[in-house]
Amino acid sequence: MGRTVVVPAKRSALARYVSAGTLGAVFYLAQAGALAPLAYVGLSVWPELFGQRRFARVVAPVLCGVFAELGRYLGLSTLSGDERSRQNVTFVFAYGVGFGAAEAFRAAVLSSRSPSWLTLALLAVPAGLAGPIPTWVGTLFFEANWSALAGVGAVRGRWGILAALTLCHVLLNFVLVALMSAGFGFGAQCASLATATVAGSLAVNLWRRRLALTATSESASEQAEGAVDVDSIGVEKVVCLYDHAASHSKGELLGPLSFRAKAGQVLALLGPNGAGKTTTLRVLAGLLRPVGGQTWVFGTAIDQENACRVNALIGLAAEETGLYPKMRVCRYLEFFASLYHIPRWQRDDRITELLRLLELEQGLDLRIATLSKGARQKLALARALLHQPRLLLLDEPTAALDPRVACSVRRAIAALKANECTVVIATHDLDEAQELADEFLIMRRGQIVRRLHQSHHGQGALTAGSFEVRLAPSAHEAPPILETLAGLDGVEQVRFEPGVDRGELVLVFSTTTPQMTNPAVLKALLGMGFKPYVLTRHRLSIEQIYSPEGALDTSVGESALGCDTAGGIPDTPARAKTC
Amino acid sequence: MLTMSADARDTFVIVWRELCDLACDKALVIVVAGSTFGLPLYLGYLAATQHLAASHMPAWGLEVVLLEVFIASTTALQGLAVEREQGTLLPLIASPVSDLALFLGRALPAVLLSAGQSAVALGLFLMMLAVREPAMLSGFKPATVLLVSASALSAAMMCAGLGISLGSRMRSSRAIGLTLTLSSLGVVSLESALGLWGMFDPVGRALASDLTMTQPALGLAALAAGAALYRRAKLVQSLWR
Numbered sequence: 128m129g130r131t132v133v134v135p136a137k138r139s140a141l142a143r144y145v146s147a148g149t150l151g152a153v154f155y156l157a158q159a160g161a162l163a164p165l166a167y168v169g170l171s172v173w174p175e176l177f178g179q180r181r182f183a184r185v186v187a188p189v190l191c192g193v194f195a196e197l198g199r200y201l202g203l204s205t206l207s208g209d210e211r212s213r214q215n216v217t218f219v220f221a222y223g224v225g226f227g228a229a230e231a232f233r234a235a236v237l238s239s240r241s242p243s244w245l246t247l248a249l250l251a252v253p254a255g256l257a258g259p260i261p262t263w264v265g266t267l268f269f270e271a272n273w274s275a276l277a278g279v280g281a282v283r284g285r286w287g288i289l290a291a292l293t294l295c296h297v298l299l300n301f302v303l304v305a306l307m308s309a310g311f312g313f314g315a316q317c318a319s320l321a322t323a324t325v326a327g328s329l330a331v332n333l334w335r336r337r338l339a340l341t342a343t344s345e346s347a348s349e350q351a352e353g354a355v356d357v358d359s360i361g362v363e364k365v366v367c368l369y370d371h372a373a374s375h376s377k378g379e380l381l382g383p384l385s386f387r388a389k390a391g392q393v394l395a396l397l398g399p400n401g402a403g404k405t406t407t408l409r410v411l412a413g414l415l416r417p418v419g420g421q422t423w424v425f426g427t428a429i430d431q432e433n434a435c436r437v438n439a440l441i442g443l444a445a446e447e448t449g450l451y452p453k454m455r456v457c458r459y460l461e462f463f464a465s466l467y468h469i470p471r472w473q474r475d476d477r478i479t480e481l482l483r484l485l486e487l488e489q490g491l492d493l494r495i496a497t498l499s500k501g502a503r504q505k506l507a508l509a510r511a512l513l514h515q516p517r518l519l520l521l522d523e524p525t526a527a528l529d530p531r532v533a534c535s536v537r538r539a540i541a542a543l544k545a546n547e548c549t550v551v552i553a554t555h556d557l558d559e560a561q562e563l564a565d566e567f568l569i570m571r572r573g574q575i576v577r578r579l580h581q582s583h584h585g586q587g588a589l590t591a592g593s594f595e596v597r598l599a600p601s602a603h604e605a606p607p608i609l610e611t612l613a614g615l616d617g618v619e620q621v622r623f624e625p626g627v628d629r630g631e632l633v634l635v636f637s638t639t640t641p642q643m644t645n646p647a648v649l650k651a652l653l654g655m656g657f658k659p660y661v662l663t664r665h666r667l668s669i670e671q672i673y674s675p676e677g678a679l680d681t682s683v684g685e686s687a688l689g690c691d692t693a694g695g696i697p698d699t700p701a702r703a704k705t706c
Numbered sequence: 707m708l709t710m711s712a713d714a715r716d717t718f719v720i721v722w723r724e725l726c727d728l729a730c731d732k733a734l735v736i737v738v739a740g741s742t743f744g745l746p747l748y749l750g751y752l753a754a755t756q757h758l759a760a761s762h763m764p765a766w767g768l769e770v771v772l773l774e775v776f777i778a779s780t781t782a783l784q785g786l787a788v789e790r791e792q793g794t795l796l797p798l799i800a801s802p803v804s805d806l807a808l809f810l811g812r813a814l815p816a817v818l819l820s821a822g823q824s825a826v827a828l829g830l831f832l833m834m835l836a837v838r839e840p841a842m843l844s845g846f847k848p849a850t851v852l853l854v855s856a857s858a859l860s861a862a863m864m865c866a867g868l869g870i871s872l873g874s875r876m877r878s879s880r881a882i883g884l885t886l887t888l889s890s891l892g893v894v895s896l897e898s899a900l901g902l903w904g905m906f907d908p909v910g911r912a913l914a915s916d917l918t919m920t921q922p923a924l925g926l927a928a929l930a931a932g933a934a935l936y937r938r939a940k941l942v943q944s945l946w947r
Contacts, residue, residue, distance in 0.1 A: 181895055189856060227920055257878065272816060335831075397866075409942075412802075413938075414796070414799060414938075414942045415942060422800055431938070434802075434804075434805075435802040435803065435804055436802070438802040438803075439799055439802035441800070443797075443800045445796060445800075446798075447793040447796065448793075449792065449793040449794045449795070449796045449797045450792075450794065451727065451792070451794055453727055453730040453731075454723075454726075454727070462719065462723055463797070463801065465715070465716075465719045466716055466720075466798075466802070466803055467799045467801060467802060468712065468715075468802070508795075625821065
């Protein structure tokens with residue numbers, strides 16, 4: 128195993144600030160003043176969204192608080208036609224400074240790791256006193272505490288709760304305004320203080336719980352770090368559950384599943400329909416979240432926090448192409464090149480290169496709707512290769528391609544392998560798997576039942592040291608031949624398999640020394656009066672690979688080629704038949 | 707100088723693509739153009755020739771604007787249903803685009819189209835009144851124009867937030883289409899009621915300034931709720947359930 132790294136489960140600072148900024152805008156919109164939210168968005172959300180976080184964290188909230196309140200006041204007085212108040216510069220300035228301080232308080236609460244109730248009071252009261260009207264203390268306290276509560280909610284990422292809080296805040300504002308309009312000013316202030324106290328308490332409690340949650344998440348992350356390898360991709364004891372919406376039940380869909388592949392390795396997932404190949408690809412692509420186990424891509428855990436980082440490393444060509452039919456081919460690729468942040472000056476070259484490789488140059492300006500099925504599949508493949516991914520996930524990549532283009536796609540995959548790109552292919556095409564893969568994972572019912580490694584001698588794992596001899600129809604009886612051949616030096620297993628033509632005999636034997644054994648086998652067969660007319664490597668049939676019994680008679684190859692079994696596959700009937 | 711973050715750039719790229727996609731649909735372009743240009747001119751002409759009270763004109767303006775919002779948001783959000791049918795969401799989810807950018811990429815075309823259409827429609831409506839019966843424009847105080855604009859913007863944001871959050875949870879594209887239409891209709895009705903209350907009811911008039919500001923707040927809250935529900939993992943669940 129390679130080096131290990133810690134994968135911190137931290138919430139993005141940007142997301143935190145955007146949520147807080149948006150929240151602030153919502154609150155100021157909810158209060159009053161058309162200019163206030165604009166000032167807020169301009170000064171607070173903009174820097175938070177577009178960088179310069181230090182500025183956003185310290186200076187912007189204070190500045191925007193002052194400007195927002197000034198704007199809000201001016202907006203209110205304009206709407207109400209209160210010219211006298213608007214001309215009172217001292218009043219307006221004091222208003223702005225007072226509520227600006229409240230905004231600074233909100234920023235302090237959002238930035239602080241451990242705000243306390245005392246901090247709330249210390250910040251709120253002087254800020255309130257800065258205002259020229261004493262009753263503003265109550266209003267200020269109300270706004271500050273509600274902002275704090277909503278801010279903490281935003282930091283926790285509970286947007287649903289946040290929306291509810293916002294609505295509560297708006298409704299409370301209405302109630303308070305109505306109370307004041309009806310002449311119950313003192314009652315309104317009391318209600319404001321009471322709800323503010325409740326909101327403040329909730330804010331502090333929620334914040335403490337947030338800290339506790341963060342601590343738990345970090346310790347879980349530290350526990351998990353052991354299995355994450357920076358030089359490989361893989362899954363470790365992964366279990367996925369499929370949510371059966373119709374039956375309201377959950378059944379085990381995948382796993383427990385464990386495998387890993389090093390950089391530059393090609394892994395083929397083989398198995399019958401429903402074996403879990405596509406699901407495994409989805410797990411690796413981060414599209415399905417396993418309920419247990421670990422998944423990682425070159426040192427980065429595949430989880431919600433790292434989704435963008437992981438996706439930048441992965442190219443996915445799923446079975447469904449998912450193309451926009453109205454777009455032109457070149458525009459489509461440019462669109463995804465932008466999303467994958469490929470520099471503008473590289474895009475054209477990259478797109479041209481891929482289109483040439485996949486023989487799509489002629490369709491550059493065509494709309495996708497007019498392309499053939501094969502061309503669409505090529506385009507989906509081009510999309511997956513566009514950003515030169517470190518991990519390429521292919522689901523039946525050549526299923527709809529003509530043999531010539533399929534061959535060029537295979538060549539492209541081989542070239543990627545040479546560039547240290549890891550490839551995972553789910554396929555039913557054994558030739559393709561044999562040609563490309565270094566390792567084969569044979570899956571059934573969501574589990575890996577067998578692993579085969581490609582031989583370092585160049586022998587295919589799916590041929591695995593077995594040979595077959597086709598014998599012309601003969602009057603001789605079959606049984607004696609098996610005993611005779613089994614007695615030859617180097618022949619380890621021998622059996623008959625049904626031939627294609629009537630009367631044809633297919634003799635399968637395995638050996639680790641074909642140079643010595645094969646001539647001897649042929650000589651023996653000729654000596655017995657048989658007419659061998661074909662001698663080839665014996666490849667497992669697709670039925671043998673996918674059969675529930677796992678009828679893989681590759682024990683010779685396995686020992687030599689490092690094959691191991693998973694899931695305790697019993698000795699197969701085919702093996703039992705051997706001499 | 708501030709540099710655009712990846713999120714903002716991704717959002718822009720997705721929004722631009724969505725708008726181009728909408729522009730490619732000739733039938734949609736005809737409907738949008740007809741509703742944006744034809745309808746307000748016709749209603750303006752009708753109001754002017756009927757010699758209605760000037761104080762009722764803001765209400766007509768509100769209806770013109772909200773009708774545009776309804777048409778624009780529904781047509782823009784129909785892309786969600788089409789997306790489900792064509793399976794085009796998967797490549798986007800598999801790309802390094804944040805959930806926020808994905809959501810805004812869906813929501814902003816609807817909001818922008820609605821806001822643009824309603825602004826043009828209101829302008830044309832006022833222009834027709836100015837040409838045919840200038841006295842009727844006296845009903846449009848700055849505060850009422852603000853209230854009408856706030857209602858339109860708020861309705862657009864609410865339609866986008868609500869439609870996307872509901873549509874993301876459904877598998878059937880037909881159900882998504884129906885839900886989008888019904889939710890947009892509900893939102894537009896609510897905004898009409900609030901706007902008319904702010905214009906004609908004494909209590910509503912007293913709270914008109916707060917109402918003007920509260921409506922966009924409600925819209926933003928709906929958008930925020932939509933963003934919260936628009937999560938990769940949940941989207942994927944809805945794709946393959």
